[in-house]
Amino acid sequence: MDNIAKRCFGCGTAFHEHVPDTPGFNPFEAEKKKAQKKATITSIKVEKSRQADVLFESLDEDKKEFLLSQGTVETGMGSPQNADPHGPSVAISKAQDKAEKRSKMSKIFCKWCRDSVNGKELRLSVAVESKKQLLDQIPKEATIVHLFDAMDFPTTVDFELMNIASKRPGRILWIMNRSDLIMPDNERTQTRLLKYVREELNRIAGVPPNNVMAISSNYNWNADEVFSQLSNDNYLVGHANTGKSTLALYLSYKFRQQGNSRKFWGLGSWSNPFITQQSITYLLEGNKYLTDLPSYPEHATNNIPGGPMRKTRAGNIIESQPTATNTETGVYDYLKPNLVRKLTNGHRLLRTPGMYNCPQVVVSTLPTQLISIGGLVAVKRDSPIHLICWSIFPDSNYKTRVVSSLEKITEINQSTQKTHERWSMVNKHHSNSPLNKKMEIKFGGEGVSLAIRGVGLCHFHVYGRIPEDGVTMEVYSMDNIKIMRRDDILPFIRNPRNRLKELKDSRREAARDKSARAKKKSVAKKRQIATERMQVVDAYADM
Structure with missing residues (x-):
């Protein structure tokens, strides 16, 4: 077990001072001198302001009124209404506390993580080349804890684990995280939602129902039950932003005394994707070990902006030029930087029992109309029938639109108008990417749901006279956007x-x-x- 005191509490990489703009880079001495210099400058400014206040108070009332009327007194210097009511010593101590806090952050977080989390840069970097490279690190006797997301289920489920289940004596636990986005309380999660997940996994890949659990690492739902199922050696695997690091943080004995894990910034527990760059081993209660592995690589792309995406002081996102680096970050390469964290945090499925938490978009009987989902995915039906769509993800009321053709979606993605920018979630590097046909889905009056990796869930329903053989729906999307069909979840979660x-x-x-x-x-x-x-x-x- 490595000494985590010498590692970054964000990405888990060992600290170094050699290569800038890489995980683990942390120039301790430079950061320390910078913080001390800033605190000294603040102290000098406060002292000058105090001296000006003393000089101003020593003047006669007539001179004070004259100076105030002429506007020669600077803001914060000699002006009674702008003076610090607690005195300059308090202001100096506040500046020193701020510098000390910044110094503490630099001791536990590398510059790569601080810039990424504070919004200055959005870095997408996959730590491993392939999923096989990760799985080869796991001993055959160890327990694999596979986490997947509830909102875009089953796109984050690794069904290939069933191929190796019979070849290894170790157990595989299938855990659905972020159940709080589907159900409002843990009781209904266990009685209704868990039944749906077990039936789906068993139908698709033959997963044993007893090995499937539903939790919420944000609210610590059933985390103790997961702990009871662990063996002496355990490994967390899964896709990006499924809550692996947050769960490991809560289960670890050291941080378990902190209470709710949401209040603690820990190893790798950020909302940005692909933060964990190195495997991190935690010591749990009862001498159990839990290793948090980096996230799976997503589908590889041919033209990926591998460089950082910077954010100015004014809050404007400036995307860097594409590089030759293939980061294999999948859908996150296509999304605008300011939407990544918002989509990662998720959106609640239901507003009230039986009602989706989003407005509906209706396509009329015109055969040329189709639905655009953020410019990433498009849906078209073959019959002149009303098609209703509910898109469950943040800002879906702007991103889900009715358009006339696929060419119109590309035109909206390339447009610089503010209205069109609100309709699209595609960054400028992929605005020219075409939408190719991915699948055909045939369904009837029961409707159909589509899970879009990294975005959320879309449910479709038809209204009108349905043909006897059902309605065929064509799904178009950009390359490397993972889309899967799943059964409607409402009949399971409502009684x-x-x-x-x-x-x-x-x-x-x-x-x-x-x-x-x-x-x-x-x-x-x-x-x-x-x-x-x-x-x-x-x-x-x-x-």
């Missing part, structure tokens, strides 16, 4: 009987509240009338 009972109970409670308010209002009115009558009686009695 009609319980829902009807909840509606009846809520209506009865609302009726009781309305009756109580009306009764209270009636009593108050009767008391007011009685009071007025008594006042009239008293007035006649005094006459």
